[in-house]
Amino acid sequence: MVLEWWERYRRIILLTAAVLVVGSSYWIYQRDQSHKTDELPLHSPAYVASNLETKELTDNSATTQPAKSEKATLEKDKDQQPPPPPLYVDVKGQVKNPGLYQFEPGTRVANAIEKAGGALPNADLVQINLAAPLTDGAALVIPAKGATAPVSASIGLVQSATSRSTTGASSAINLNTATVEELMSLPGIGEARAKAIVDYRSKQGTFRSADDLKQIEGIGEKMFARIKDRLVVQ
Incomplete structure (x- = not known):
C-alpha cells in the first residue's frame, strides 16, 4: 500500500521538496547579502569622488579666472601708458x-x-x-x-x-x-x-x-x- 501511495504521489512530493530547498536557499542567500551590506563602510564609490573633485576644480577655476583676467587687463593698460616726460x-x-x-x-x-x-x-x-x-x-x-x-x-x-x-x-x-x-x-x-x-x-x-x-x-x-x-x- 505504501508503494502504491509513493508511486501515486512521488512527483508531487519531489516537486514540493525541491521548492522548499530552493526557497530555503534563496532566503539564506538574501539574509547573508543583507548582513554583508550592513557591514560595508559608508564611502562613496571611487568614480563618484572623482566626479566631485573635478567639479570643485572647475568651480575654483571659474572663480579665479575673472581675477586673473582683471589683473592681466590692468598690467596691459599700465604697459600702454606713455612714459612721463623728461x-x-x-x-x-x-x-x-x-x-x-x-x-x-x-x-x-x-x-x-x-x-x-x-x-x-x-x-x-x-x-x-x-x-x-x-x-x-x-x-x-x-x-x-x-x-x-x-x-x-x-x-x-x-x-x-x-x-x-x-x-x-x-x-x-x-x-x-x-x-x-x-x-x-x-x-x-x-x-x-x-x-x-x-x-x-x-x-x-x-x-x-x-x-x-x-x-x-x-x-x-x-x-x-x-x-x-x-x-x-x-
Whole structure:
C-alpha cells in the first residue's frame, strides 16, 4: 500500500521538496547579502569622488579666472601708458659745466651736479639740499662759499622769481623786479646801494644780464663776485 501511495504521489512530493530547498536557499542567500551590506563602510564609490573633485576644480577655476583676467587687463593698460616726460633743468653757479640738462623724473640735485661735471672747489654745498628732487623748468644754482647764509634745510632748487618756493627760490633775486628790501638781503648791499640799483633800473631800463650791475657806482668785481650767484635776470 505504501508503494502504491509513493508511486501515486512521488512527483508531487519531489516537486514540493525541491521548492522548499530552493526557497530555503534563496532566503539564506538574501539574509547573508543583507548582513554583508550592513557591514560595508559608508564611502562613496571611487568614480563618484572623482566626479566631485573635478567639479570643485572647475568651480575654483571659474572663480579665479575673472581675477586673473582683471589683473592681466590692468598690467596691459599700465604697459600702454606713455612714459612721463623728461625734466629740463638749468644747472649753473659753481659747477664745471653749467647749462641746460635733461633728466629723468625722480632725479635728485646730487645727480644734476654730477651731470654738470661736478661742483667747483669754491662751491658751498652746505646751502644745497642734495636729496631734493628736480622740477621741470627750474634753475639749480650752486652758490659760492660765503655768498649767502643757509636759508633752509630744504634748499635744493631755485625756481623763477615770480613763483618762489620753499626749495630755495627765496634766495634768488631778480634784478628787474626786486624791491629795495629784497636787494638789501644781498651780502654787502645796504640801503644806499639798493636804492642805486632801483634808480638805475628806472632810468636805464631792465637789466639784460647780471653783469650790468657793475655799472652802478660802488659795485666792483669783488662785490659782484660775492652776490652774482644769487642774481637772476628775467
